[in-house]
Amino acid sequence: MRHDNLYDFVIIGGGISSCVFVSSHIKNGFSGSIAIIENGRSLGGRSSTRKSFKNKGWQFNHGSPNFNICNNNNDHLLRAFIQELLDSKIIESDASDLIELYKNPLFDSKIESDFHKGSNYISSTSMSELSQNIISSHDLRNQVDYFFQTLIVKLDFENNQWILISKNGYKFKTKFLVCSSNLLLHKRSLDILKINQIPLRKAIPLNKNKKIDRIISLLNEQDYIKRLTFMIYTKPDYSYKDNYKKRFRNFLLNNSLEDKFKFERVIFQKQKNNKLGIVIHIKNKQFITEYIQSKNKERLKEKLVDNFNTLFYKSKYINKLMNYQDISSMIWRASQPTGLAIPEYLQVCENHNIAFCGDWFDLEGFGRIEGAILSALKLSYKINSIT
Numbered sequence: 182m183r184h185d186n187l188y189d190f191v192i193i194g195g196g197i198s199s200c201v202f203v204s205s206h207i208k209n210g211f212s213g214s215i216a217i218i219e220n221g222r223s224l225g226g227r228s229s230t231r232k233s234f235k236n237k238g239w240q241f242n243h244g245s246p247n248f249n250i251c252n253n254n255n256d257h258l259l260r261a262f263i264q265e266l267l268d269s270k271i272i273e274s275d276a277s278d279l280i281e282l283y284k285n286p287l288f289d290s291k292i293e294s295d296f297h298k299g300s301n302y303i304s305s306t307s308m309s310e311l312s313q314n315i316i317s318s319h320d321l322r323n324q325v326d327y328f329f330q331t332l333i334v335k336l337d338f339e340n341n342q343w344i345l346i347s348k349n350g351y352k353f354k355t356k357f358l359v360c361s362s363n364l365l366l367h368k369r370s371l372d373i374l375k376i377n378q379i380p381l382r383k384a385i386p387l388n389k390n391k392k393i394d395r396i397i398s399l400l401n402e403q404d405y406i407k408r409l410t411f412m413i414y415t416k417p418d419y420s421y422k423d424n425y426k427k428r429f430r431n432f433l434l435n436n437s438l439e440d441k442f443k444f445e446r447v448i449f450q451k452q453k454n455n456k457l458g459i460v461i462h463i464k465n466k467q468f469i470t471e472y473i474q475s476k477n478k479e480r481l482k483e484k485l486v487d488n489f490n491t492l493f494y495k496s497k498y499i500n501k502l503m504n505y506q507d508i509s510s511m512i513w514r515a516s517q518p519t520g521l522a523i524p525e526y527l528q529v530c531e532n533h534n535i536a537f538c539g540d541w542f543d544l545e546g547f548g549r550i551e552g553a554i555l556s557a558l559k560l561s562y563k564i565n566s567i568t
């Protein structure tokens with residue numbers, strides 16, 4: 182760790198886009214110092230893995246459980262990157278069951294899931310380790326310092342240098358800042374960070390940098406899909422009805438079933454201890470609001486299990502869930518950007534040595550891991566050509 186916390190590059194956020202950017206930048210020959218500052222306890226962000234303190238030994242990929250690539254053939258940077266991950270066995274092709282659930286297969290419409298088109302991949306380990314492995318494969322000289330549980334709440338730009346202040350009082354300085362999350366550009370930061378001005382706007386006032394003005398203005402028109410994920414820690418004797426052996430099994434619900442049961446998808450995740458974990462994704466606004474406001478969350482969890490049992494009643498694969506060890510939940514206020522995507526030319530604001538990556542740019546894969554990876558690869562290419 183640098184004693185003065187002065188780095189050549191600081192990246193706010195440790196999600197997959199940040200990790201791909203750092204890895205690719207080092208691979209492209211960058212030999213300076215880098216700090217990744219992440220609010221969470223580990224890497225991965227919205228594609229991370231929940232390790233429970235309470236339920237030891239369990240690991241749930243509770244955000245994005247896998248990822249799909251649709252544009253591989255059109256982008257040589259992306260194609261080469263995915264091939265490198267496959268060759269180094271960091272990822273593998275996803276051969277898990279993907280079962281589409283219909284109330285009536287003869288009449289109900291086909292499920293249009295943006296998350297399963299094209300080629301599907303899973304991490305060979307966990308989703309958080311995927312992000313770590315992406316960096317480690319190129320950070321052979323340990324150029325990267327990590328600061329976890331560190332939330333940046335304030336930005337300043339003085340004498341051509343960025344100064345970042347965290348909620349726990351740390352100060353970081355850097356010549357070049359990369360924001361892999363758009364929180365510090367967006368009005369939702371006011372509520373989340375309990376501040377009265379958007380941090381990037383405060384650092385660079387209006388009319389000082391046209392690109393920064395544009396990105397802040399456009400971004401504040403962007404909207405987000407909220408999601409709620411439940412993780413069910415089953416009892417040791419809970420298993421499939423059939424003899425399914427792979428690590429994951431996905432069930433997707435079509436719109437009418439989603440309306441009825443409130444589930445978007447159900448993902449079974451076999452644990453290292455052989456127990457069967459169940460992750461339920463919900464994007465139904467009414468259910469999420471009811472859950473957030475509820476003073477009796479246990480009752481809603483019971484309702485969740487009832488819905489699960491009704492959904493899989495008569496299933497040839499899934500047993501009734503009679504009891505369970507625990508259920509935990511995670512609310513994703515901004516699980517996916519939607520609506521307006523940010524034009525790619527705004528990724529780098531050269532005059533103020535600041536740049537951006539993430540799934541919020543107007544690239545193939547907007548709102549998905551594919552977009553996050555592509556934005557990071559493109560950013561490292563662009564920065565390489567200007568620095």
Ligand SMILES: Cc1cc2nc3c(=O)[nH]c(=O)nc-3n(C[C@H](O)[C@H](O)[C@H](O)COP(=O)(O)OP(=O)(O)OC[C@H]3O[C@@H](n4cnc5c(N)ncnc54)[C@H](O)[C@@H]3O)c2cc1C
Binds near residue numbers: 195249538540551
């Ligand atoms: C429940 C769920 C299911 C999903 N399913 C799929 C799927 O099946 N397929 C798919 O392709 N995509 C899926 N997605 C979307 C996918 O997870 C994202 O597109 C991708 O992970 C975005 O990566 P990112 O690096 O751009 O952003 P993030 O992962 O959000 O990384 C940004 C990081 O920055 C950190 N951060 C933000 N502000 C600060 C700050 N001020 N200080 C310090 N740290 C900060 C955050 O904690 C976060 O870790 C899903 C998302 C969710 C939530």
